[in-house]
Amino acid sequence: MTQPILTIKNLSAGVEGREILKGINLTIRPGEVHAVMGPNGSGKSTLASILAGRDGYHITGGEVVYCGQDLLELEAEDRAREGVFLAFQYPVEIPGVNSTYFLKAAYNEIRKHRGQPEFDAVEFLKFVRERMKILEVPEDFLKRPVNHGFSGGEKKRNEIFQMAVLDPKLAILDETDSGLDIDALQIVATGVNRLKRPDNAQLVITHYQRLLNFIVPDYVHVLVDGRIVRTGGKELALELEENGYESIVHGGAVPA
Amino acid sequence: MITTETKTKLNPNQPRRETVPYWEKFEQFEKIAKDPEWVRVARKAGISHFVELGFPTLKDEDWRFTNVAPIAKLPFKPVLEPTRDGVTAEALEHFMFAGLAGSKLVFVDGHFAPELSSTVNLPEGVKVKSLAEAIAKGPAQVEPHLFHHARSDASAFTALNTAFFKDGAFIYVPAGQIVPEPIQLLYVSTAKEDGTTAHLRNLIVAERDSQVTIVESYVSLSDAAYLTNSVTELVAGDNAVVEHLKLQDESQQAFHITTLAAHFGRASNVLTHSIALGAKLSRTNIHAHLAGEGLECILNGLYLTRGEQLADHYMVVDHAQAHCDSHEYFNGILADKSKSVFHGRILVRPDAQKTDAKQTNKNLLLSDNATANTKPQLEIYADDVKCTHGATVGQLNEEAIFYLRSRCIGLETARRMLIHSFAGEIIDRVRCQPVREELDKLVWDRLEQDEQKTTGNK
Ligand SMILES: Nc1ncnc2c1ncn2[C@@H]1O[C@H](COP(=O)(O)OP(=O)(O)OP(=O)(O)O)[C@@H](O)[C@H]1O
Ligand SMILES: [Mg+2]
Numbered sequence: 001m002t003q004p005i006l007t008i009k010n011l012s013a014g015v016e017g018r019e020i021l022k023g024i025n026l027t028i029r030p031g032e033v034h035a036v037m038g039p040n041g042s043g044k045s046t047l048a049s050i051l052a053g054r055d056g057y058h059i060t061g062g063e064v065v066y067c068g069q070d071l072l073e074l075e076a077e078d079r080a081r082e083g084v085f086l087a088f089q090y091p092v093e094i095p096g097v098n099s100t101y102f103l104k105a106a107y108n109e110i111r112k113h114r115g116q117p118e119f120d121a122v123e124f125l126k127f128v129r130e131r132m133k134i135l136e137v138p139e140d141f142l143k144r145p146v147n148h149g150f151s152g153g154e155k156k157r158n159e160i161f162q163m164a165v166l167d168p169k170l171a172i173l174d175e176t177d178s179g180l181d182i183d184a185l186q187i188v189a190t191g192v193n194r195l196k197r198p199d200n201a202q203l204v205i206t207h208y209q210r211l212l213n214f215i216v217p218d219y220v221h222v223l224v225d226g227r228i229v230r231t232g233g234k235e236l237a238l239e240l241e242e243n244g245y246e247s248i249v250h251g252g253a254v255p256a
Numbered sequence: 257m258i259t260t261e262t263k264t265k266l267n268p269n270q271p272r273r274e275t276v277p278y279w280e281k282f283e284q285f286e287k288i289a290k291d292p293e294w295v296r297v298a299r300k301a302g303i304s305h306f307v308e309l310g311f312p313t314l315k316d317e318d319w320r321f322t323n324v325a326p327i328a329k330l331p332f333k334p335v336l337e338p339t340r341d342g343v344t345a346e347a348l349e350h351f352m353f354a355g356l357a358g359s360k361l362v363f364v365d366g367h368f369a370p371e372l373s374s375t376v377n378l379p380e381g382v383k384v385k386s387l388a389e390a391i392a393k394g395p396a397q398v399e400p401h402l403f404h405h406a407r408s409d410a411s412a413f414t415a416l417n418t419a420f421f422k423d424g425a426f427i428y429v430p431a432g433q434i435v436p437e438p439i440q441l442l443y444v445s446t447a448k449e450d451g452t453t454a455h456l457r458n459l460i461v462a463e464r465d466s467q468v469t470i471v472e473s474y475v476s477l478s479d480a481a482y483l484t485n486s487v488t489e490l491v492a493g494d495n496a497v498v499e500h501l502k503l504q505d506e507s508q509q510a511f512h513i514t515t516l517a518a519h520f521g522r523a524s525n526v527l528t529h530s531i532a533l534g535a536k537l538s539r540t541n542i543h544a545h546l547a548g549e550g551l552e553c554i555l556n557g558l559y560l561t562r563g564e565q566l567a568d569h570y571m572v573v574d575h576a577q578a579h580c581d582s583h584e585y586f587n588g589i590l591a592d593k594s595k596s597v598f599h600g601r602i603l604v605r606p607d608a609q610k611t612d613a614k615q616t617n618k619n620l621l622l623s624d625n626a627t628a629n630t631k632p633q634l635e636i637y638a639d640d641v642k643c644t645h646g647a648t649v650g651q652l653n654e655e656a657i658f659y660l661r662s663r664c665i666g667l668e669t670a671r672r673m674l675i676h677s678f679a680g681e682i683i684d685r686v687r688c689q690p691v692r693e694e695l696d697k698l699v700w701d702r703l704e705q706d707e708q709k710t711t712g713n714k
Contacts (some may be wrong), residue, residue, distance in 0.1 A: 053661070062550075076658060077666050077667065077670075091659070092655045092659040093708060095681065102663070105665055106664045106665055126590070
């Protein structure tokens with residue numbers, strides 16, 4: 001069997017005086033798409049943040065192995081350079097930092113990390129224009145400061161555009177569908193699907209089955225109160241849509 | 257407003273003790289100065305006001321956070337004779353904005369240095385010259401404006417400047433004329449002794465429908481604790497378009513006090529920038545008198561402080577007429593134990609309906625020991641106006657740093673990007689492109705030095 005991209009074993013974590021994740025187990029292999037669903041406050045974004053390396057969480061137990069290495073040992077930027085990408089639930093506005101400058105700096109970090117020569121402005125522009133087509137991103141996105149003044153939907157689309165530029169091995173999409181109109185949802189989902197390859201993987205956090213019609217998951221996990229209480233195929237999302245989380249929590253199902 | 261005609265009663269028998277040496281110096285100076293009567297009168301009024309007012313103290317509401325006692329304690333050594341031996345064009349070259357091909361006036365320790373100055377391509381009637389010369393030879397364009405905007409009775413430093421100024425720039429742009437190239441004014445200190453003081457007095461008159469850009473740079477070849485005390489009076493006539501930039505890059509031991517007293521006419525468009533990088537203590541007063549309807553002005557500023565520096569900006573925006581927009585944008589980046597003060601007073605007089613006044617002051621603290629004081633002060637006497645102000649004091653945005661790191665950008669680079677962008681918000685407002693680009697580089701280099709220092713200390 002091929003080496004998994006991500007293995008989470010018994011991960012417990014929280015913030016000062018409060019445990020949020022209470023023993024998470026999850027294995028993601030190359031070529032797979034995993035969906036994580038769960039009620040508000042169940043810990044989905046916390047899981048995503050911990051994987052991306054956000055400071056401020058205490059890991060109280062368990063381990064996370066990414067492509068054979070201890071992920072939790074790495075700084076956030078090193079994780080990103082190694083191919084971990086988080087599309088934020090709430091992308092951050094950075095007034096004053098030009099998007100092209102930012103993206104070029106980010107992309108060149110990856111190139112340096114891979115031992116490739118950096119792209120100059122002309123090479124980068126040519127490359128980035130191609131990526132823009134995948135997400136039908138307007139030219140204007142590149143000229144404005146990062147996310148500054150973007151609408152909610154534009155920010156989400158910009159996240160996936162960045163994903164297209166950085167071409168991650170493990171993409172974690174935290175509620176990328178929320179805030180997108182129907183057309184934008186299609187464009188974004190089509191983009192995500194085009195970025196899918198046999199050697200990468202996607203972890204998609206969502207509340208809505210709708211997204212999963214476009215981005216079809218191999219596995220659906222239900223996260224409740226810091227634990228994965230159930231794992232199933234794509235039909236599990238439909239079941240949730242119909243019955244809500246209550247039935248699952250009280251149905252007493254055990255994780256696979 | 258005009259204080260020079262009303263001779264304030266002077267009581268030399270009982271001056272404040274600290275002002276005695278100033279008074280004595282003035283008596284000597286008066287003997288050698290060969291001024292026309294109207295200037296003499298203003299100087300006399302200046303010294304009287306100074307003696308009356310004395311140096312401000314922390315008890316003075318407008319000086320609550322800025323202690324000028326170290327200035328008061330310095331021996332008072334106004335530079336009454338030119339001292340520019342050894343100052344060459346080569347020595348000054350790196351202080352100049354290389355991309356500016358227009359006229360340049362250089363002043364050394366408050367005295368005009370004609371051999372280091374040049375005027376080029378001046379349109380018909382435009383004057384770019386020494387103020388002392390203009391007073392001596394052609395007061396017709398000077399007298400109606402000089403001393404009319406900067407008030408001696410309200411400020412000890414302006415009073416002192418009025419009493420002792422030797423020279424400064426006189427820029428006159430007649431109605432309808434456009435000066436294509438920005439005019440550069442360079443003030444350099446070569447002070448060898450503590451207390452050496454240069455009093456510069458500048459007068460800029462842009463008549464109606466004219467356009468001009470002026471850059472004032474205050475720099476130093478000195479290590480002494482000297483004082484620059486300068487006053488610029490700026491008059492923008494109806495429809496005039498003026499950009500004025502002051503770059504303060506004095507030595508780390510220096511004291512720098514300047515006042516920009518500005519008068520804006522109907523439908524004029526004025527953009528001023530104050531960039532404070534140097535000096536141990538700097539205070540920049542900007543008094544903008546919005547005297548005509550439908551004008552627009554932007555007062556833009558950036559201060560970087562480190563070590564034990566203090567940078568103080570004291571702004572008064574006086575809306576006297578209707579339909580005027582004023583926007584103040586001041587950002588500060590503070591490292592080490594440095595301090596900043598921003599005092600922004602907006603006065604909207606009863607006639608100034610439909611005023612749109614905005615003010616923002618944002619401070620970025622790079623150290624736990626830095627202090628930013630910010631004080632908005634709105635006085636509104638008209639009812640149909642929009643006035644907003646906002647001030648922030650904070651550290652780098654952690655969320656933004658994490659966002660950048662999650663996009664492969666290292667912690668140090670992320671910090672730099674954010675700091676640079678914070679400065680960039682201000683620098684981007686400089687309209688004149690060569691100045692904007694060189695300023696950006698200068699500020700960037702300074703920030704890099706600071707960063708290297710902080711990371712080196714870790
Ligand atoms: N830094 C923090 N400090 C305090 N509490 C936190 C912190 N981060 C997360 N939490 C808490 O942990 C719980 C899980 O939050 P999280 O954002 O992971 O939920 P979520 O599943 O993503 O919810 P949603 O569906 O609303 O996005 C919440 O109760 C939240 O308030
Ligand atoms: Mg969430």
